[in-house]
Amino acid sequence: xREDMLDSILRDLNGTSADIEASAxxxxxxxxxxxxxxxxxxxxxxxxxxxxxxxxxxRTAQELARGSLEQVLVKGGDGYVLMTYAGVxxxxxxxxxxxxxxxxxxxxxxxxAESIGKVV
Amino acid sequence: xREDMLDSILRDLNGTSADIEASAxxxxxxxxxxxxxxxxxxxxxxxxxxxxxxxxxxRTAQELARGSLEQVLVKGGDGYVLMTYAGVxxxxxxxxxxxxxxxxxxxxxxxxAESIGKVV
Numbered sequence: 508x509r510e511d512m513l514d515s516i517l518r519d520l521n522g523t524s525a526d527i528e529a530s531a532x533x534x535x536x537x538x539x540x541x542x543x544x545x546x547x548x549x550x551x552x553x554x555x556x557x558x559x560x561x562x563x564x565x566r567t568a569q570e571l572a573r574g575s576l577e578q579v580l581v582k583g584g585d586g587y588v589l590m591t592y593a594g595v596x597x598x599x600x601x602x603x604x605x606x607x608x609x610x611x612x613x614x615x616x617x618x619x620a621e622s623i624g625k626v627v
Numbered sequence: 628x629r630e631d632m633l634d635s636i637l638r639d640l641n642g643t644s645a646d647i648e649a650s651a652x653x654x655x656x657x658x659x660x661x662x663x664x665x666x667x668x669x670x671x672x673x674x675x676x677x678x679x680x681x682x683x684x685x686r687t688a689q690e691l692a693r694g695s696l697e698q699v700l701v702k703g704g705d706g707y708v709l710m711t712y713a714g715v716x717x718x719x720x721x722x723x724x725x726x727x728x729x730x731x732x733x734x735x736x737x738x739x740a741e742s743i744g745k746v747v
Contacts, residue, residue: 552690563683567679572667573706
């Protein structure tokens, strides 16, 4: 089952670091495909925000001559949101704590995105 | 002169690393305050994209419980755009090459943003 495989990849990703709080796979038009989220986060909201950020990030990368978009990182006072393409039509969004080691998170997220890209 | 001080901070920032290609200070509503940009980049376009990314980043950080927004990073195949608040009403946007060492760029940009925050 594709959904089970995605769930399994997300569970593994969340398990690689205590700093990863949540992760989700979202279609590029903002619909949820799989999610491992805490109860206080609404999947529809996560999907909508991630798709909007990727879409504007796409345009920013293009307009400012940065090539094709690979990743968008949002840093807030209470943590990070990292969004990256997983294949052509889906997006991996990851929420991490402010204590996260970004280098490790980038690496784990990149690997998970590659695995997801093979499944979807 | 405030504008000269901003230009001087941006020139210093661009000089800290050969990987920093351009930098600009933009009001949070997208108007250019100072810029050190190569000729192929339209200041109005840089201002508009940076303000839009910060605005959506703000909302994303809020909706996904990440606290108040500090930074947005866009990674494309040909380089980075890093946007960060410099004081309350202005934004520092930096364009860096794909070879940039992110840790160093983050540090230099943070320092420059602090200096800018004192000037504007």
